Amino acid sequence: MIRVKVSNMKSPEEILELKNVKCTSIRIVVLQHLLSQEKAVSLKDIEAELTYTDRSSIFRTLKTFEKNKVIHSIEDGSGMIKYAICSEDCNCDPEDLHFHFYCSNCGKTFCLLDTPIPNIQLPENFKLQQANFVIKGLCNHCNQ
Amino acid sequence: MIRVKVSNMKSPEEILELKNVKCTSIRIVVLQHLLSQEKAVSLKDIEAELTYTDRSSIFRTLKTFEKNKVIHSIEDGSGMIKYAICSEDCNCDPEDLHFHFYCSNCGKTFCLLDTPIPNIQLPENFKLQQANFVIKGLCNHCNQ
DNA sequence: GTTTCAGTGCAACTCGATTGCAAAGATTAT
DNA sequence: ATAATCTTTGCAATCGAGTTGCACTGAAAC
Numbered sequence: 305m306i307r308v309k310v311s312n313m314k315s316p317e318e319i320l321e322l323k324n325v326k327c328t329s330i331r332i333v334v335l336q337h338l339l340s341q342e343k344a345v346s347l348k349d350i351e352a353e354l355t356y357t358d359r360s361s362i363f364r365t366l367k368t369f370e371k372n373k374v375i376h377s378i379e380d381g382s383g384m385i386k387y388a389i390c391s392e393d394c395n396c397d398p399e400d401l402h403f404h405f406y407c408s409n410c411g412k413t414f415c416l417l418d419t420p421i422p423n424i425q426l427p428e429n430f431k432l433q434q435a436n437f438v439i440k441g442l443c444n445h446c447n448q
Numbered sequence: 449m450i451r452v453k454v455s456n457m458k459s460p461e462e463i464l465e466l467k468n469v470k471c472t473s474i475r476i477v478v479l480q481h482l483l484s485q486e487k488a489v490s491l492k493d494i495e496a497e498l499t500y501t502d503r504s505s506i507f508r509t510l511k512t513f514e515k516n517k518v519i520h521s522i523e524d525g526s527g528m529i530k531y532a533i534c535s536e537d538c539n540c541d542p543e544d545l546h547f548h549f550y551c552s553n554c555g556k557t558f559c560l561l562d563t564p565i566p567n568i569q570l571p572e573n574f575k576l577q578q579a580n581f582v583i584k585g586l587c588n589h590c591n592q
Numbered sequence: 593g594t595t596t597c598a599g600t601g602c603a604a605c606t607c608g609a610t611t612g613c614a615a616a617g618a619t620t621a622t
Numbered sequence: 623a624t625a626a627t628c629t630t631t632g633c634a635a636t637c638g639a640g641t642t643g644c645a646c647t648g649a650a651a652c
Contacts, residue, residue, distance in 0.1 A: 328617095328630065348608075358632045363610075365630095379525050381580055383640090384608065403568070408577060422566035424547065429588035433552060436525055436582045444573035472599065491639075502601045507640075509599095527609090528639065 323372045330357055334365045335374065335389075344378050344386035344404065344413040380406040380413045380438045388415055403437045409446035413438075467516045474501055478509045479518065479533075488522050488530035488548065488557040524550040524557045524582045532559055547581045553590035557582075 316335040320327050337350055347366065351359050366387055369375040378386045386404075403416040416439075426432060441447075460479040464471050481494055491510060495503050510531055513519040522530045530548075547560040560583075570576060585591075 326618095326629085330631075346608090359608095360610080360633080361631050367610095368630095379523055381523050405570070405574060416571065418571070419569055424583065425563055426549070426583070426585075427560065427562070427588065429591050430549060431586040431591045432583055433585040435584060437579070438523075438581075439568065439570070439576055439579045441570075441577040442575040444571065447573050447575045470598080474600075503639095504602080504641080505600050512599095 319374060323374045325368060325372045325374060330361055331365055331368070333357075334362060335369070338375060338387065338389050341388075342414075344380070344388035344415065346382075346384040346386050348384060378404045378413060378438065379436055380404055381440060382406060382411060382413070386413045388413075391417075401435050401437070403439055405443065406438055406440045407443035407446055408440050409442055412443060414443065463518060467518045469512060469516045469518060474505055475509055475512070477501075478506060479513070482519060482531065482533050485532075486558075488524070488532035488559065490526075490528040490530050492528060522548045522557060522582070523580055524548055525584065526550060526555060526557070530557045532557075535561075545579050545581070547583055549587065550582055550584045551587035551590055552584050553586055556587060558587065 314322070316332045316339065317327055319335060320331060325331065333354060334350060337353055338345065347359065347363055350362050350366075354362065366375065366377075370377055370387070373390055375387045376390050378388065380386055401421050403419045403421065405414045405416050406412075407414075421435070421437065424432070424435075458466070460476045460483065461471055463479060464475060469475065477498060478494060481497055482489065491503065491507055494506050494510075498506065510519065510521075514521055514531070517534055519531045520534050522532065524530055545565050547563045547565065549558045549560050550556075551558075565579070565581065568576070568579075
């Protein structure tokens with residue numbers, strides 16, 4: 305079973321305040337949408353849901369969220385950047401990293417919070433800042 | 449020290465024959481270029497070097513190489529797909545995977561052939577097909 | 593020698609990401 | 623309260639990597 309962002313039952317408003325992002329209607333709606341997902345979503349996904357607003361507004365909202373560590377972005381190889389809520393104590397530091405799983409059939413991207421990131425031994429004098437680990441395959445739903 | 453594709457001292461021609469890709473001048477030149485690099489390169493990089501030929505021709509050459517497992521592609525988060533030579537016995541199977549290191553300063557992408565990929569425990573009924581592990585940070589040259 | 597087909601070059605197109613600019617809304621100073 | 627200022631939002635336009643259509647070329651097959 306996948307442990308999905310069991311995210312703290314906080315409201316969008318509380319999360320935004322906690323992360324020092326000013327509340328606006330679009331931010332609340334976008335965050336609500338992200339919270340309701342059990343997978344990482346793309347700008348296009350959100351745009352399709354929130355038809356009453358604009359792509360660039362959602363884009364800038366996501367950038368703001370990312371800057372303030374409300375969400376993190378994942379490049380899953382689908383060609384589209386996906387976004388998912390950071391867990392409550394996430395600083396987007398290497399220690400907070402987790403694997404992502406991209407289903408090559410349905411195109412969904414899951415956060416694998418229960419699969420630990422191993423310790424990585426880098427070559428001498430290399431400095432780790434961030435990591436992006438994407439596993440591709442079939443999700444439990446598509447692997448029939 | 450990074451162990452770079454210590455690539456078998458094979459010539460481009462030999463490699464192409466081995467992988468069942470017909471020799472053409474553009475293929476030899478592109479492969480030569482890839483062999484001479486100690487990092488993964490993008491289409492744009494190659495295009496800049498091989499000014500006497502065309503982007504789409506290089507693009508199709510790379511696709512042919514990838515299909516025939518002469519090279520593998522990496523999404524390092526730079527927004528551009530990078531390409532690197534497969535080692536001699538590479539089938540691009542999960543077992544052949546390795547980490548890639550993307551330097552956020554100079555933009556180079558390295559193959560970390562000496563850093564082993566750990567065993568990954570996926571959630572039940574998830575099937576691994578492929579993986580893309582990119583570590584971002586500073587390379588030995590930029591980490592001063 | 594002619595036909596056939598893979599490979600190449602050019603130009604055009606696709607599509608996600610991003611930006612410029614002006615209007616709307618919120619905030620601060622007067 | 624009103625004006626000045628800053629932030630946010632919506633629209634349209636642009637960017638850039640990737641990709642494709644089409645015609646030409648050159649090699650291989652008949």
